[in-house]
Amino acid sequence: AxxxxxxxxxxxxxxxxxxxxxxxxxxxxxxxxxxxxxxxxxxxxxxxxxxxxxxxxxxxxxxxxxxxxxxxxxxxxxxxxxxxxxxxxxxxxxxxxxxxxxxxxxxxxxxxxxxxxxxxxxxxxxxxxxxxxxxxxxxxxxxxxxxxxxWQDWQEVALVAESAAAALALGEQLTAAALEIDGLCFLERRLLERMPALGSSPWPSGDALLLLAAPAALPLIETMATAAGAELCWQRPQWPPRGLLLRELCWNHTTLQVRANAPEFTYQLVLLPDPVGPFIEAIAERWPGWVHWHLERV
Missing domain, CATH: 3.30.465.10 (Uridine Diphospho-n-acetylenolpyruvylglucosamine Reductase; domain 3)
Structure with missing residues (x-):
């Protein structure tokens, strides 16, 4: 100075x-x-x-x-x-x-x-x-x-639904339920396809919800996912951290993972009102095919 x-x-x-x-x-x-x-x-x-x-x-x-x-x-x-x-x-x-x-x-x-x-x-x-x-x-x-x-022994959970609408609706239900969660991320299928696999199996086709949930929340999450037609395709404890973590597919790591193989991608950060569905539909109509949705619940 x-x-x-x-x-x-x-x-x-x-x-x-x-x-x-x-x-x-x-x-x-x-x-x-x-x-x-x-x-x-x-x-x-x-x-x-x-x-x-x-x-x-x-x-x-x-x-x-x-x-x-x-x-x-x-x-x-x-x-x-x-x-x-x-x-x-x-x-x-x-x-x-x-x-x-x-x-x-x-x-x-x-x-x-x-x-x-x-x-x-x-x-x-x-x-x-x-x-x-x-x-x-x-x-x-x-x-x-x-x-x-x-301290909570957070569990990594990945759910894949048949459509973005189904995944978003399930995400709203999970948020509204009396569940202890530490993270809830939505990735539409065009982004999920570009994510590295968490285990030995590739991602199934669909739109994903990635969660960090308390062990006591898992039975209800599974029940709600089944009722929504979503597949539970990944679950393990986050601690101790090892290998690729679920959280490393979320937040700013989503853009990092996508750009590792597709550097032409960029992102725009916005804060959306609830419910998000009408906003997403309006953007899709205005710029069809240009915007791939990654949402984080806050």
Whole structure:
């Protein structure tokens, strides 16, 4: 700041919106070596950790104590806490906890100001809101305080229906039911065809719902899927993480997987009202064949 040199803070550099790309030269400030857990309260689940902590490693720390991160991007294995708070917006867990910007998902920040005489500020939840999802442009995170959730042995579940309408209707039913789920993703068949298989068998033809569900929810999910004519084609525990994860077909990983073999694809991010069916039909009529739908329930 004293010399007017542009400064770009960076976490693990896994974001795909270009959040950590310097546009005016200058210095990239790599925070990935700041990996200490400053404090954790096993009664309340409140965690304070440094920005370079990888999200998966934080869950490895929390799991034996019966807790887990509330929200995480599809880059859970590689992304950092600081990068997610500065550059993320939602992810796995948003169906339960909403968007990262929603009150209660960020409880505090320790920030170093970018000014000729830097200051270290301790910000509570209200004061930290202006720095949430601001790409590190108004301060350098040195510690982050977030709430966590009770640990749950989430199960990966993939359901394939005969039509997009059937899959979307089933998704609405599952969302409305008294089920504990941590993620619900819809992929229409033209996208599902481009996804790598989770197991040894290829994806069946159809439109898919990808879920993370509590073990107790599985019997009802199966019953509802059968009634809707959907096929249960994948189920396994998410933890411990191994191989390709179901969450790595969701959120921004969907675009990553598609573009790996079809770089001509791009995406447009929109927030749709309920119900989504009429909106999808209107877009299909306006641009037939051009838009392939990937939806995440938040």
């Amino acid at each position: 004293r010399h007017g040199v542009p400064l770009t803070p960076r976490g693990a550099g896994t974001g795909n919106y270009g959040q950590a790309v310097p546009l005016e030269g200058g210095v990239v400030l790599d925070t990935s070596a700041m990996q200490q857990v400053r404090q954790f309260d096993p009664l309340s689940g409140v965690l304070t950790a440094e920005p370079g902590c990888r999200l998966l490693e934080l869950d490895r720390y929390l799991q034996p104590q019966g807790w887990a991160l509330r929200l995480a991007p599809s880059t859970w294995r590689t992304a950092s806490l600081g990068g997610f708070i500065a550059g993320g917006s939602s992810g796995v867990g948003s169906v339960r906890w909403g968007l990262l910007r929603d009150p209660g998902n960020l409880l505090g920040l320790e920030v170093v100001t970018v000014e000729p005489e830097p200051r270290v500020l301790q910000l509570d939840a209200a004061a930290a809101r202006g720095l949430n999802h601001a790409y590190g442009s108004n301060g350098i995170f040195t510690a982050i305080t977030v709430p966590t959730a009770p």
